[in-house]
Amino acid sequence: MQTLLTSAQMRKADEFTIEHLPIASIDLMEKAARAFVHCFLRNEFDTNKSIAIFCGKGNNGGDGLAIAHLLLHNGYSNIKVYLVNFSDKQSLDYAINLQRLEESRCKKIVLNTAADLKSIKSDIIIDAILGSGLNKPLEGEYAVLVDHINQSKKRVYAVDVPTGFFAEGKLPKEYNGIKALKTICFQRPKINFFMPESALATAQFEVVAIGLDEAFIQKQTADFYLIEEDDIKQILQPRKLFSHKGTYGHALIIAGNTDTMGAALLSAMACLHTGAGLTTACIPPSGLVALNTRLPEVMSLPRDEYTKIENPEKYQAIAIGPGLGVSNENERLLEHLITTNQPLIIDADGLNILAERQDLLSKLPAHSLLTPHMKEFDRLFGAHESWWERLQTAKEQAVKLKIVIVLKNQYTFVCSSEGKVYINPTGNPAMAQGGMGDVLTGVIAAFLAQKYATIDAAILGCYVHGKTGDQLAKDKYVVTASEVAPGIASTIHELM
Ligand SMILES: NC(=O)C1=CN([C@@H]2O[C@H](COP(=O)(O)OP(=O)(O)OC[C@H]3O[C@@H](n4cnc5c(N)ncnc54)[C@H](OP(=O)(O)O)[C@@H]3O)[C@@H](O)[C@H]2O)[C@@H](O)CC1
Ligand SMILES: Nc1ncnc2c1ncn2[C@@H]1O[C@H](COP(=O)(O)OP(=O)(O)O)[C@@H](O)[C@H]1O
Numbered sequence: 165m166q167t168l169l170t171s172a173q174m175r176k177a178d179e180f181t182i183e184h185l186p187i188a189s190i191d192l193m194e195k196a197a198r199a200f201v202h203c204f205l206r207n208e209f210d211t212n213k214s215i216a217i218f219c220g221k222g223n224n225g226g227d228g229l230a231i232a233h234l235l236l237h238n239g240y241s242n243i244k245v246y247l248v249n250f251s252d253k254q255s256l257d258y259a260i261n262l263q264r265l266e267e268s269r270c271k272k273i274v275l276n277t278a279a280d281l282k283s284i285k286s287d288i289i290i291d292a293i294l295g296s297g298l299n300k301p302l303e304g305e306y307a308v309l310v311d312h313i314n315q316s317k318k319r320v321y322a323v324d325v326p327t328g329f330f331a332e333g334k335l336p337k338e339y340n341g342i343k344a345l346k347t348i349c350f351q352r353p354k355i356n357f358f359m360p361e362s363a364l365a366t367a368q369f370e371v372v373a374i375g376l377d378e379a380f381i382q383k384q385t386a387d388f389y390l391i392e393e394d395d396i397k398q399i400l401q402p403r404k405l406f407s408h409k410g411t412y413g414h415a416l417i418i419a420g421n422t423d424t425m426g427a428a429l430l431s432a433m434a435c436l437h438t439g440a441g442l443t444t445a446c447i448p449p450s451g452l453v454a455l456n457t458r459l460p461e462v463m464s465l466p467r468d469e470y471t472k473i474e475n476p477e478k479y480q481a482i483a484i485g486p487g488l489g490v491s492n493e494n495e496r497l498l499e500h501l502i503t504t505n506q507p508l509i510i511d512a513d514g515l516n517i518l519a520e521r522q523d524l525l526s527k528l529p530a531h532s533l534l535t536p537h538m539k540e541f542d543r544l545f546g547a548h549e550s551w552w553e554r555l556q557t558a559k560e561q562a563v564k565l566k567i568v569i570v571l572k573n574q575y576t577f578v579c580s581s582e583g584k585v586y587i588n589p590t591g592n593p594a595m596a597q598g599g600m601g602d603v604l605t606g607v608i609a610a611f612l613a614q615k616y617a618t619i620d621a622a623i624l625g626c627y628v629h630g631k632t633g634d635q636l637a638k639d640k641y642v643v644t645a646s647e648v649a650p651g652i653a654s655t656i657h658e659l660m
Contacts (some may be wrong), residue, residue, distance in 0.1 A: 417486070511604075559585060
């Protein structure tokens with residue numbers, strides 16, 4: 165797992181590195197600039213293009229000056245450096261790099277006000293105005309300048325973080341910062357890059373190492389962790405010699421309704437392909453033919469208004485919700501299951517029922533797992549203005565209710581009952597199609613049936629689900645849930 169630090173913690177890592185490694189602050193800035201340029205040159209390789217670099221007077225601007233120098237050495241000759249002179253203060257390393265640049269062939273233009281900037285003719289813009297030192301929303305000259313840059317519609321590369329974008333914390337409703345094509349950020353992604361609101365600030369981001377002390381960073385107490393493939397490889401267990409179906413648990417998927425039987429099929433299919441020893445689908449009798457035809461390996465438990473799950477303890481995982489429908493009978497069924505104290509995976513209509521029956525929330529068996537998307541989450545826990553606030557609620561509720569909350573999105577947030585948030589990096593917009601969440605529920609149920617801890621089942625489930633979608637999307641515009649479900653087995657196999 166990569167520990168994700170706040171800007172204040174990153175500053176400490178910066179100081180620690182300078183103090184404990186034989187590297188001076190200005191050399192660290194040089195390394196950062198080199199890392200930026202290395203990445204930039206992989207994206208832009210036509211040295212005939214002209215570049216405008218906007219530099220503030222802090223360390224972000226200092227990076228910009230060093231980048232100008234390095235780009236000159238890499239064959240770019242048409243570089244204009246705009247010195248954004250809206251503040252009296254300047255950082256020491258900025259001053260040193262300005263001195264170094266004095267002797268170079270770069271054209272330097274001082275902007276004392278935003279109006280000093282006429283039209284921007286350069287092909288590419290590098291934004292090094294304000295970085296992680298941002299401490300208030302942009303206003304005045306900064307806001308006007310940034311608006312001018314955005315209006316130019318040029319390709320903008322941001323250094324570390326787009327000017328005006330807060331690296332962490334609640335984002336303002338209206339974003340008035342730089343709209344970058346790409347942000348090349350240092351050592352760790354900013355936590356807010358994982359929030360959907362960041363799409364306004366940067367279309368992509370790439371993280372480059374700049375030589376900060378990794379051991380120090382990893383040791384910091386943090387709330388956010390980025391899941392890496394190595395973590396998955398460590399958690400996954402191979403299937404054992406002499407094992408049999410009983411070794412891998414029995415999963416019960418309570419799902420489907422007359423119009424939404426597909427949800428039950430998708431969930432059960434994903435459960436099969438993720439390796440549960442036995443899978444039973446609890447579906448209305450109208451779905452039995454479809455189930456037997458499509459998924460002959462799956463057993464059925466016909467569901468009617470009197471259904472109670474006898475001996476729930478015989479299942480190692482019980483998932484309820486995909487395509488279930490909201491009705492009094494289903495509400496009774498969910499309530500009954502909750503009172504059996506067996507950990508549950510609750511998705512879709514299971515969550516919608518909970519939203520109507522808030523009294524059940526506090527009764528959820530420990531180690532249960534909720535898998536809401538944004539709307540289901542807000543129905544459960546109230547409307548949220550921003551993803552940062554939504555995530556804070558998810559963290560708090562997971563701790564309070566002693567459960568795991570899987571808050572789904574492009575980057576899914578897995579919130580543990582210990583107050584940690586694990587961010588899943590896999591998945592892509594080709595997966596944005598109905599039924600994808602049903603598959604995830606089946607995948608997580610199968611991992612739980614195989615006796616992985618709840619948090620591990622959630623982390624594994626999100627990762628392999630997204631990774632399967634990523635593999636399929638390599639040569640497809642869209643991938644369907646029916647394709648992802650059977651693809652899970654190959655993904656797990658490749659990871660082992
Ligand atoms: N370890 C690392 O990660 C490394 C980081 N490095 C680089 O350093 C960058 C951080 O640099 P930094 O700390 O000097 O802050 P930076 O963003 O340049 O801001 C400067 C000043 O702007 C001001 N200000 C803030 N908000 C404002 C607003 N809305 N409107 C107007 N003014 C505003 C505020 O001044 P104040 O308001 O406090 O007077 C602030 O102090 C980082 O992004 C990366 O590029 C690398 O070089 C090496 C390793
Ligand atoms: N743009 C995307 N990038 C990554 N994953 C996505 C994207 N869109 C959807 N997904 C994944 O697909 C699933 C969708 O879940 P959900 O909205 O509950 O679907 P449904 O209810 O239709 O089954 C989630 O796991 C989500 O992370």
